[in-house]
Amino acid sequence: MTRLNKQGLTRRALLSRAVAAGALAVAGPGFIAAPDAAWAVEVTAISEHQMATLLQMARDIYPHDRVGDRFYAVAIKSYDVTEQKDMVAEGIAALDEAAKKAGFDTYIAAGWEDDRVAILRSIQDTPFFQTVRGGLVTGLYNQKDIWPIFGYEGESFSQGGYIDRGFDDIDWL
Amino acid sequence: MATAAKFELTDDSVVVIVGTGAGGGVLANELAQKGVKVVALEAGGRYLPEDYVNDEWESFGQLAWTDPRTTSGDWRVAKDFSGLPAWIVKAVGGTSIHWAGASLRFQDHEWKALSTYGPVEGASLLDWPLDAAEMAPWYDKAEAKLGVTGVGGRARLPGSNNYKVFEKGALAVGYKEVHTGNMAINSADYDGRMACQQTGFCFQGCKWGAKWSTAYTDIPRGEATGNLEVRDHAHVARILHDDSGKVTGVEYFDKDGNLQMQKARLVAVAGNSFESPRLLLNSHSSMFPDGLANSSGQVGRNYMRHTTGSVYATFEQPVKMWRGTTMAGIIRDEARHDPSRGFVGGYELETLSLGLPFMAAFLDPGGWGREFTTALDSYANMAGMWIVGEDMPQTENRVTLSDTTDKFGLKVANVNFSDHPNDVAMRNHAYKQGQAIYKAVGATRTLPTPPYPSTHNLGTNRMSERREDGVVDRNGRAHDVPNLFVSDGSQFTTGAAENPTLTIVALAIRQADHIAREMAAGNV
Numbered sequence: 001m002t003r004l005n006k007q008g009l010t011r012r013a014l015l016s017r018a019v020a021a022g023a024l025a026v027a028g029p030g031f032i033a034a035p036d037a038a039w040a041v042e043v044t045a046i047s048e049h050q051m052a053t054l055l056q057m058a059r060d061i062y063p064h065d066r067v068g069d070r071f072y073a074v075a076i077k078s079y080d081v082t083e084q085k086d087m088v089a090e091g092i093a094a095l096d097e098a099a100k101k102a103g104f105d106t107y108i109a110a111g112w113e114d115d116r117v118a119i120l121r122s123i124q125d126t127p128f129f130q131t132v133r134g135g136l137v138t139g140l141y142n143q144k145d146i147w148p149i150f151g152y153e154g155e156s157f158s159q160g161g162y163i164d165r166g167f168d169d170i171d172w173l
Numbered sequence: 174m175a176t177a178a179k180f181e182l183t184d185d186s187v188v189v190i191v192g193t194g195a196g197g198g199v200l201a202n203e204l205a206q207k208g209v210k211v212v213a214l215e216a217g218g219r220y221l222p223e224d225y226v227n228d229e230w231e232s233f234g235q236l237a238w239t240d241p242r243t244t245s246g247d248w249r250v251a252k253d254f255s256g257l258p259a260w261i262v263k264a265v266g267g268t269s270i271h272w273a274g275a276s277l278r279f280q281d282h283e284w285k286a287l288s289t290y291g292p293v294e295g296a297s298l299l300d301w302p303l304d305a306a307e308m309a310p311w312y313d314k315a316e317a318k319l320g321v322t323g324v325g326g327r328a329r330l331p332g333s334n335n336y337k338v339f340e341k342g343a344l345a346v347g348y349k350e351v352h353t354g355n356m357a358i359n360s361a362d363y364d365g366r367m368a369c370q371q372t373g374f375c376f377q378g379c380k381w382g383a384k385w386s387t388a389y390t391d392i393p394r395g396e397a398t399g400n401l402e403v404r405d406h407a408h409v410a411r412i413l414h415d416d417s418g419k420v421t422g423v424e425y426f427d428k429d430g431n432l433q434m435q436k437a438r439l440v441a442v443a444g445n446s447f448e449s450p451r452l453l454l455n456s457h458s459s460m461f462p463d464g465l466a467n468s469s470g471q472v473g474r475n476y477m478r479h480t481t482g483s484v485y486a487t488f489e490q491p492v493k494m495w496r497g498t499t500m501a502g503i504i505r506d507e508a509r510h511d512p513s514r515g516f517v518g519g520y521e522l523e524t525l526s527l528g529l530p531f532m533a534a535f536l537d538p539g540g541w542g543r544e545f546t547t548a549l550d551s552y553a554n555m556a557g558m559w560i561v562g563e564d565m566p567q568t569e570n571r572v573t574l575s576d577t578t579d580k581f582g583l584k585v586a587n588v589n590f591s592d593h594p595n596d597v598a599m600r601n602h603a604y605k606q607g608q609a610i611y612k613a614v615g616a617t618r619t620l621p622t623p624p625y626p627s628t629h630n631l632g633t634n635r636m637s638e639r640r641e642d643g644v645v646d647r648n649g650r651a652h653d654v655p656n657l658f659v660s661d662g663s664q665f666t667t668g669a670a671e672n673p674t675l676t677i678v679a680l681a682i683r684q685a686d687h688i689a690r691e692m693a694a695g696n697v
Binding site: 060061062063064066117124133137138140141142147150151152153154155156157158160161162163165166167168169170172173 | 226331332334337338369370371373374380381492493496529534539541542543550552553614
């Protein structure tokens with residue numbers, strides 16, 4: 001929660017307002033939340049639908065099944081600003097249009113990842129897609145809190161390096 | 174420690190060195206030790222081991238050269254990292270802060286690439302005007318300065334997890350020359366620097382000082398003589414000359430953005446292979462309309478970056494490759510020249526590891542979806558190696574002045590590069606061998622990874638016997654300008670298969686000897 005709190009959220013407010021309404025639910029008004037209210041993102045400049053779409057898009061671009069939605073939410077929160085509003089609106093309108101052509105009401109209405117990925121492939125050369133994808137490379141993978149999920153240990157100098165902590169501890173060769 | 178020198182802008186007796194990395198930093202100290210007065214101008218700031226950070230992106234923000242550059246050509250870097258053709262450092266100490274520490278001598282035949290390989294279509298190969306015998310004593314001095322392991326009675330480093338996987342695979346496919354390398358990383362205390370603590374983050378600056386860098390060796394030692402003044406945040410704009418064609422000083426922007434002029438008896442350029450030719454080209458005048466020292470038209474041409482690429486592989490069980498030195502071992506069997514493999518020259522295979530943030534950025538730039546993310550899911554079970562091979566110099570692989578300007582209004586470097594067919598054949602061979610090595614120890618998946626932004630940047634002011642073939646002579650002195658020298662990797666005639674820093678250092682020590690003698694004799 002620390003990281004989300006830094007983004008201007010108050011856990012208490014979210015807990016009082018959250019409505020369990022399915023995964024990645026639009027829990028409105030003004031924010032989306034996980035069904036268990038363990039995390040939530042307030043929405044100020046863009047719509048709940050747009051934020052929910054960005055979140056699903058982030059998951060589908062860099063899917064890691066052991067990485068929770070809250071990390072993806074942090075990674076895309078920066079699009080919820082006035083300067084990005086038009087870019088997001090146009091990009092998601094185009095994405096939903098592509099979804100309609102594929103036979104779905106919207107992008108997030110497609111239930112299978114394969115279907116959503118096919119829709120994303122159809123727009124992957126657009127500046128919108130490339131902006132979102134490029135931003136995720138640092139926005140997602142540079143969150144220190146997700147490193148342990150991948151086993152990555154990060155900084156080691158303060159612990160004296162690995163000279164006595166297993167730099168050569170491989171035992172299966 | 175003596176107070177560092179402070180020289181007047183009007184003092185025309187000083188040697189001005191542009192850049193403080195492995196070339197410029199060593200030259201500055203070596204000259205200062207001989208009593209020569211030196212002003213070293215460094216575009217970046219000053220950071221020491223206590224300032225370095227064990228965090229890839231934060232460190233990149235602290236140390237990397239991120240001023241604008243532009244790119245062209247068919248190399249994938251121009252698409253994936255169009256504004257970042259190189260991953261090099263802007264700081265006192267230059268890229269000697271970032272380098273992994275691999276310190277290999279050229280093989281004897283690599284000084285004579287044209288004679289050994291014969292003409293290669295589309296390549297502008299040339300023999301160096303130097304040879305192995307002449308360089309041997311300078312390599313001895315360079316190895317002693319850097320404390321290179323595996324030579325001079327210094328023990329090699331112990332093998333890490335990443336190395337052990339690599340070694341077992343290498344031996345299984347029949348390679349013989351496999352070890353933990355010749356590294357400028359202390360295996361025991363040496364020369365006032367402590368032994369390696371296997372911390373990782375070699376690319377982010379060694380917080381122990383166990384890896385050699387001019388930032389905390391040659392630079393402070395040169396300053397301690399009272400003969401060296403280092404000015405940081407000093408961005409050199411152009412080199413000035415008089416009517417006789419001799420250089421007289423440099424103009425630079427100081428830390429406050431004010432244009433200053435430092436007079437000089439001699440100027441040595443060591444800003445790495447993009448900035449050095451950029452500076453010469455930006456120093457054009459009515460006497461030198463195509464750029465300073467460019468009567469041959471060779472300034473900026475023959476850019477080489479080594480044929481690189483990486484092979485990562487995932488295994489059933491953990492490797493934890495990030496633990497320990499970034500470059501933890503080497504296979505040298507493919508470094509030989511053996512055209513039966515379908516290419517001239519050779520390549521080294523060296524272990525490499527990246528942290529999770531940089532792995533995400535570099536594993537398959539632009540890649541997404543489960544093909545990409547399932548590889549990262551196995552990050553802890555991943556081992557990795559880097560390919561370093563000799564690439565072919567080509568006249569159109571070159572640094573030119575871009576239409577883009579930097580914050581000072583100076584035209585920036587455009588870097589044009591396309592692979593030569595020899596480079597492609599070598600890389601494909603190395604990918605195949607690298608994958609075979611990991612499969613031999615049970616890899617569940619192998620990942621032939623494209624080249625990163627260049628760290629080995631070479632050849633753009635190349636050394637040549639004949640003045641029409643290159644920019645500088647056998648001492649790094651400009652063919653056209655008697656008191657102008659080039660002191661970095663841009664003077665490389667050809668790139669060889671080895672990581673270039675040891676050779677840059679050996680050439681800088683040798684050049685200091687030459688300059689001091691020429692100054693004493695009144696010849697410059």
